[in-house]
Amino acid sequence: MKYCKDFTVVSNEIITPSLFILRLQYPEALPEIKAGQFVEILVEGERDKDVFLRRPISFHDVNYETNQIALLVQVVGKGTASLSKAKKGDKLNLIFPLGNGFTIMGKKVLLVGGGCGAAPLLYLLRILKQQNIETHTLIGCKDVNHLFSKSEYQSLSSLYITTEDGSYGEKGFVTSHPILQQTYDAIYCCGPTPMLKAISKHAKEKNIPCFVSLEHSMACGIGVCLCCVVDTQQGNKRTCVTGPIFLSTDLKDF
Amino acid sequence: MNNAKKLEVQIKDMSMRNPVMTASGTFGYGYDYEDFLSLENLGAIVVKATTLNKREGNPYPRMAETPSGMLNAVGLQNNGVEYFCNKIYPKLKDKKTNVIVNVSGSTIEEYVEVAKYINTLPNIPAIELNISCPNVKEGGMAFGTDPSMTQRVVSQVRKAYNKTLIVKLSPNVTNIVEIAQAAENAGADSLSLINTLLGMAVDSEKKTALLSTITGGLSGPAIKPVALRCVWQVAKQTKLPIIGIGGIMNTQDAIEFILVGATAVQVGTANFIHPSISEEIAKGIAEYVDRHNLNHITDIRGII
Ligand SMILES: Cc1cc2nc3c(=O)[nH]c(=O)nc-3n(C[C@H](O)[C@H](O)[C@H](O)COP(=O)(O)OP(=O)(O)OC[C@H]3O[C@@H](n4cnc5c(N)ncnc54)[C@H](O)[C@@H]3O)c2cc1C
Numbered sequence A: 001m002k003y004c005k006d007f008t009v010v011s012n013e014i015i016t017p018s019l020f021i022l023r024l025q026y027p028e029a030l031p032e033i034k035a036g037q038f039v040e041i042l043v044e045g046e047r048d049k050d051v052f053l054r055r056p057i058s059f060h061d062v063n064y065e066t067n068q069i070a071l072l073v074q075v076v077g078k079g080t081a082s083l084s085k086a087k088k089g090d091k092l093n094l095i096f097p098l099g100n101g102f103t104i105m106g107k108k109v110l111l112v113g114g115g116c117g118a119a120p121l122l123y124l125l126r127i128l129k130q131q132n133i134e135t136h137t138l139i140g141c142k143d144v145n146h147l148f149s150k151s152e153y154q155s156l157s158s159l160y161i162t163t164e165d166g167s168y169g170e171k172g173f174v175t176s177h178p179i180l181q182q183t184y185d186a187i188y189c190c191g192p193t194p195m196l197k198a199i200s201k202h203a204k205e206k207n208i209p210c211f212v213s214l215e216h217s218m219a220c221g222i223g224v225c226l227c228c229v230v231d232t233q234q235g236n237k238r239t240c241v242t243g244p245i246f247l248s249t250d251l252k253d254f
Numbered sequence B: 001m002n003n004a005k006k007l008e009v010q011i012k013d014m015s016m017r018n019p020v021m022t023a024s025g026t027f028g029y030g031y032d033y034e035d036f037l038s039l040e041n042l043g044a045i046v047v048k049a050t051t052l053n054k055r056e057g058n059p060y061p062r063m064a065e066t067p068s069g070m071l072n073a074v075g076l077q078n079n080g081v082e083y084f085c086n087k088i089y090p091k092l093k094d095k096k097t098n099v100i101v102n103v104s105g106s107t108i109e110e111y112v113e114v115a116k117y118i119n120t121l122p123n124i125p126a127i128e129l130n131i132s133c134p135n136v137k138e139g140g141m142a143f144g145t146d147p148s149m150t151q152r153v154v155s156q157v158r159k160a161y162n163k164t165l166i167v168k169l170s171p172n173v174t175n176i177v178e179i180a181q182a183a184e185n186a187g188a189d190s191l192s193l194i195n196t197l198l199g200m201a202v203d204s205e206k207k208t209a210l211l212s213t214i215t216g217g218l219s220g221p222a223i224k225p226v227a228l229r230c231v232w233q234v235a236k237q238t239k240l241p242i243i244g245i246g247g248i249m250n251t252q253d254a255i256e257f258i259l260v261g262a263t264a265v266q267v268g269t270a271n272f273i274h275p276s277i278s279e280e281i282a283k284g285i286a287e288y289v290d291r292h293n294l295n296h297i298t299d300i301r302g303i304i
């Protein structure tokens, strides 16, 4: 079941001028949400008349006790810029929960996130923790200022960090971090496409199932427009329904 | 007159409880929307384009947002008519609304074959012949931009199909009335218009086109003025019932199409943004009829 409902903004936490976390209150009990699923958020009306379509954003965190969700958003254009101005008390209309979500498996797994693409990993860690699965989390970001939710990650997982300028953790990219040499039952990966491809290649060589989260552009997010397709071994599949999480070996270009 | 009856409209043999339909390619197979609305509150739904054989469609990226609208280049991706008949029709046949199949093809024979298959399905009261898709290399729009081609494809399908035949027109022509009249003369029962306008979008920084196919079909509020003009012209010069399509986002937009001559309307891109909008527009039209003390919605049809 999908819902189309208003949430109320509880807080808008600015992390960097182009990165913010929205906490949103749902007026009722939240339905079950899987890690890796996303919402389609309406950015319209007073806020921005130029943004026509909804914007897909992953669940960064979900709290069933308070019925609040968190979205981690990076400003890349007009829709996300407009959302960054949301303030406490504003109403935001969301269609949710959308997409398939991560397949939970194994006893010891690695999570890899790059930039704001790491958004879905926090909620994934909570679910993995509930299932007593051991996790290592590797986050790559530009510099220390772009690091977010660090203490939350640390409370749930062994955290490893790389920064491009070396201002925190190892200097460089996630793809060269030594932790990748360990063996895992599965790898979960979110971030920019070149990173997804590099990690998938590594996972394939080591024969580890690797789940990647794709951020294809979407018009509807609910499976009806066929704009978001990805080329898979079984032909074109809708990223918003069959994905956004795919086993990397199912994807043609990976 | 009984209030509910004030909205009932007729497209040849197909009766609809209200004039609101959903546009092909924007509403999946209808059941995708049942979390958001009741299909029985709609006059009809038009399902995705169906071709003879399975089609993969165009490569990604297929979509670009544009001012007050979007471009798409889906390219008729579907599993073919047999799959529709065996796998999808059983899920749709007992829905309490009219289910219309959008029929597409690359050749006249393909259109005729698909129409023949659909003709065998008892609970499909009508087909919409898509001679206006801008996103395929062969056929598609070619049949809708040349009156003699329109005449040929519509008359051949007419021979093979004996229920309500709607022909969907392209706005990408110099004289849409000429195409409309060709379809009318060839035996169409109704005309739906408009399909998307051929357009393109460019990324100045990346120096590339935003769609894999470079050009695509423009839809949304940006095309409403063009759509209203087309409906107005065609309504004045043909006798067929017209279904108005293009940029309908709310009740006012729908009423505007009726005022310029449409008997019914289709809601397209708006479904992506407000998934229950078609149902809300149907309710809005009922309120409008009351507020303007109309005996029937058709009282205002074509008064402009
Ligand atoms: C399933 C899914 C989950 C997502 N989760 C998140 C999330 O948790 N946090 C987050 O910040 N973003 C997420 N995104 C990406 C987000 O949807 C886009 O960044 C957003 O739609 C851009 O809107 P805009 O109006 O700001 O940019 P636009 O003005 O539309 O575009 C500005 C620029 O950004 C690029 N762009 C637009 N959309 C995307 C995209 N989907 N991927 C990459 N580049 C894009 C455009 O090419 C353009 O150059 C997700 C996308 C998908 C499909």
Ligand SMILES: Cc1cc2nc3c(=O)[nH]c(=O)nc-3n(C[C@H](O)[C@H](O)[C@H](O)COP(=O)(O)O)c2cc1C
Binding pocket: A225, A226, A227, B023, B024, B025, B026, B048, B049, B072, B074, B076, B102, B130, B133, B168, B194, B195, B196, B218, B219, B220, B221, B223, B245, B246, B247, B248, B266, B267, B268, B269, B270
């Ligand atoms: C993503 C998308 C897919 C479409 N697919 C079809 C199709 O398969 N067949 C068809 O006749 N029209 C198709 N159309 C056109 C619509 O049915 C409609 O004519 C057009 O979008 C204009 O209406 P709108 O502005 O309300 O969207 C499609 C439109 C969109 C946006």
Ligand code: FES
Binding pocket: A217, A218, A219, A220, A221, A222, A223, A224, A225, A226, A227, A228, A229, A238, A239, A240, A241
């Ligand atoms: S975004 Fe419309 S089908 Fe996926």
